[in-house]
Amino acid sequence: MPKRKTLRALMTVSLLSLNLFTTGSIANLQDTVGATTPKSQDKNMTKTKDGATRESPFACNVAGISAEQRPRYMALAKKLATTKQEVRELADGYAIRFSVEASTIQDLAEFITYERLCCPFFDLELVVEREGGPVWLRLRGREGVKEFIRTEFGIR
Numbered sequence: 001m002p003k004r005k006t007l008r009a010l011m012t013v014s015l016l017s018l019n020l021f022t023t024g025s026i027a028n029l030q031d032t033v034g035a036t037t038p039k040s041q042d043k044n045m046t047k048t049k050d051g052a053t054r055e056s057p058f059a060c061n062v063a064g065i066s067a068e069q070r071p072r073y074m075a076l077a078k079k080l081a082t083t084k085q086e087v088r089e090l091a092d093g094y095a096i097r098f099s100v101e102a103s104t105i106q107d108l109a110e111f112i113t114y115e116r117l118c119c120p121f122f123d124l125e126l127v128v129e130r131e132g133g134p135v136w137l138r139l140r141g142r143e144g145v146k147e148f149i150r151t152e153f154g155i156r
Contacts, residue, residue: 056120058148064117073114076107085134087155093123093140094155100135108137121145
């Protein structure tokens with residue numbers, strides 16, 4: 001089935017970019033591939049026609065980033081992995097510190113626009129501290145997201 005092979009390749013590319021971004025290496029790729037398997041039966045945090053709220057499962061939506069967008073997404077992930085300066089654990093996720101250059105802030109903002117398409121269960125925050133302070137990308141979410149990030153993307 002060619003369609004299944006294409007989907008598998010897209011999943012691998014998406015997970016590789018996140019692994020590269022968070023760990024700075026591709027060593028954990030085999031472990032990362034498991035991120036495509038839902039960890040929960042929860043639905044997406046959206047309102048349905050009847051007003052009910054739903055949450056998405058902890059699984060990457062590989063179709064969220066189009067084939068046309070994927071090269072730019074991968075390039076951003078690779079670039080940001082090289083400029084990452086620190087990772088801090090938060091109660092509900094992780095904060096990653098970056099250099100303060102304007103181009104890095106722009107790259108992070110663009111990365112967020114892609115990341116939210118494939119991982120709708122993340123709370124993504126770009127924090128630029130005052131007085132020329134550090135720039136942080138915070139990956140956070142509901143219960144289980146922190147463990148998902150740590151397990152699937154190799155943050156220690």
